[in-house]
Amino acid sequence: MTDELAEAAKARLPRAVWDFAAGGAGAERTLAANRAAFDRVALVPRVLTGSVPDPATRLLGTGMTMPVAVAPVAYLRMYHPDGDLAVAAAARRAGIPFTAAMLGSHTIEEIRPDWFQLYWPRDRGLMLDLVRRAERAGCSALMVTVDMPVMARRDRDVRNRFTLPDGVTAANLVPDGRAREGSTVVAHTNTLFDPAVSWADLDWLRSRTALPIALKGVLDPRDAARAVAAGVDAVVVSNHGGRQLDGAVPAVDALPGVREAVGEHSQVLLDSGVRSGLDVVRALALGADGVLIGRPLVWALSVGGTDGAAHVLRSLRDELCEVLALTGCGTVGDARELATARM
């Protein structure tokens, strides 16, 4: 789905913007390992099942046409003037949830997303205010990202002295003056975020909203089990697309252990390297209920706005249906029963 699309986006975007989105932390070992790990997963198809593919499902209480949701991505206006609004419209057209990022470049009220992602600002009043805004805007779930106690060093951004382009801000945080242009993204982020978040903070948040919570950025089965005990409704197995700990385990490799730890008490989502319908089925077979997609939609947005993103989502669903047919699966539940091998 994405090699040519990525090339087209690269040709269009300023080099530093491309590097910010495409790159990963450190020497980008985990970024590369995410893809390599997917490509080692072989599927064992079933035959004579008589099944006709229908990948519709529910995640976090939200019905959707396939087990795919849009991952939260900050500052989408860097890639297209319509930014978050364009991708949200494409998701709506495709019948899948859009996750608006706390550091989105349009406000919650403008986007009215299905799901809303939160980091942990030092100012808990600000965090609670964002939760209330998400509730009022009709969001049906929160996704709380826990793999960024600090923003990792990303060598490409250091080399490029990357700052946000003029006019791109964290729209939810203005006009409080909390998001300023001109500083490097990493400096702004590390000033804003609390580096010492703990399980007690999750308890605090859990007790303050009735919305379902997905905890994003879990890789250790012990953390997954603890998250479920703390009342989260889903965990997102993710290494942040290789953008945080360089050397972190590929999400796909961590997935079976996380599923085993949480049983069916909680939903398990996965992101970091999903690029095709085949990858979606691989993730399902390894224990996921669904996946999130990040960079492919950034490339599609850069190249073609809403229509570009909608086209990518349509192709993804077509691929997914083909792989389900070829593996003898009708439903997401059937795919979760597939056996895997290494290749």
Ligand SMILES: Cc1cc2nc3c(=O)[nH]c(=O)nc-3n(C[C@H](O)[C@H](O)[C@H](O)COP(=O)(O)O)c2cc1C
């Ligand atoms: C440019 C960019 C910005 C991102 N911003 C956020 C963010 O604001 N919040 C968050 O939780 N994750 C963020 N992520 C991580 C994605 O939600 C997701 O975990 C990752 O992109 C998945 O990997 P993939 O790009 O290989 O699909 C960002 C990723 C990218 C590429």
Ligand SMILES: CC(C)CC(=O)C(=O)O
């Ligand atoms: C500005 C960052 C905090 C957004 C993000 O999550 C990322 O770049 O990976």
